[in-house]
Amino acid sequence: MTNEEKYIHAFTTTFEVGEEEAKTLQFQGIPAWDSVGHVSLIAALEEAFDIVLDPDDILDLSSFEKGREILAKYNITV
């Protein structure tokens, strides 16, 4: 899988949504992206990219788009 595919996959599997919906998601924008869903997404991203996110980045990851910016800090382009 490409990084883009891995990134989308983390959202679609965590929140059980389609690709197009995943790209529009924001924290607490759907019932599945609550605080429990959020920590599950963090785990999925850390596993997919073999990284450990900084605690500040965990809280900053407020949308699909914001996640791209955060991963760039770890030299991961999606």
Added chain:
Amino acid sequence: MAQSVFRNVKISGLSAVVPEGSIRIDDEIAFFNNDVKLLERNKKILGLGTRHVVDERTSASDLCEAAANDLIGTIGIDKKEIDAMIVSSGSHDYFWPATSCVLHGRLGLNEECSCLDMSGLVCSAYLYALQTAFAMVSSGSAKKLLLLACDLSSTHSDRRNRNSNMLFGDAAVATLIECTEEPRPSYFYTGTRGDGWNKLIVPAGGSSLPIRADIAGLEVTDERGNVWHLYDDLMKGLDVFKFATEVTPVCIQRTLDFAQTSLEHIDYVAFHQANKQIVDSIARRVKLPKENYSTEVFSLYGNCGSATVCLDLIHALNHRDIRTACLVAFGVGLSYGSCILNMQDVVALPIRTYQTPEGKLTRQEKIQYWIDYFAGGNES
């Protein structure tokens, strides 16, 4: 006392009890809007399973007394030899006296036994109480010290609050700490981030906001349908997650550095069982192999506050060979701590179920008891 080492103090034995009543998360689908997917997701991510909960007749002192008697009876020491007792609990029986004083009478300890409670740290309380116990024994102020830790965490939230109640269970643990001539170094590291004091809190019931009629019946329903009161255990979950994943790996590493060792030399790491996700996240950050820690205790008993980290240790000692253990706790305060202990020859009793004896007072009977007790005025 951020870091301390004690060279001639040991843990002799450990015991634990949980109340007989239990709740299975599978039976709580009504609290998840009857949404099977939501329930299954929370089970998988958080590790939700079963939690043991007290009935209204059972208090912290009851569980502590049972755990203490189990341990004293098994190790076979004379109760009169216990010259200090610490009770670590956020669920004290009374505003005062200290639960340790109540237990001193019930256990029949020596009048020269010093008793004190440590309260208000809950999640990390056992670590702090253990450090204090080791310091007391190391200083010579006690030769045999009984440390009891208990929280009735299930009673501090409304069952309709899915942010907290489903996480919490009740338990008590007993630890006997003694001086020893054998060199047996134990290393502790503790810390506090008091600027996060309001992230995990029971807002009402203390002197800041005493419980009066204006809040006694005040029920809040948040936008997600969770129901809570100001006298409940409330938390900012993601802030606590950030705190835990930020400080705990550093805490563990500093303890290891202080002890001049590394995780490869630790047989088991007992974590405060906040929930599976937090524990796994911390373990991932310190690169701890899955076989060297567990979240099973959370699934079996829930997060039991101050008793949890020791409950995890006892469970592990009953299932595997552990010579050196690292204990890690974090939470209310916000506070955290870690220690490295020699566990060789430590007696660890199996976790057992406490059955409420016949004759224990119901809530209504307790109310009437206290009215009657003081109705006659000040005369004894």
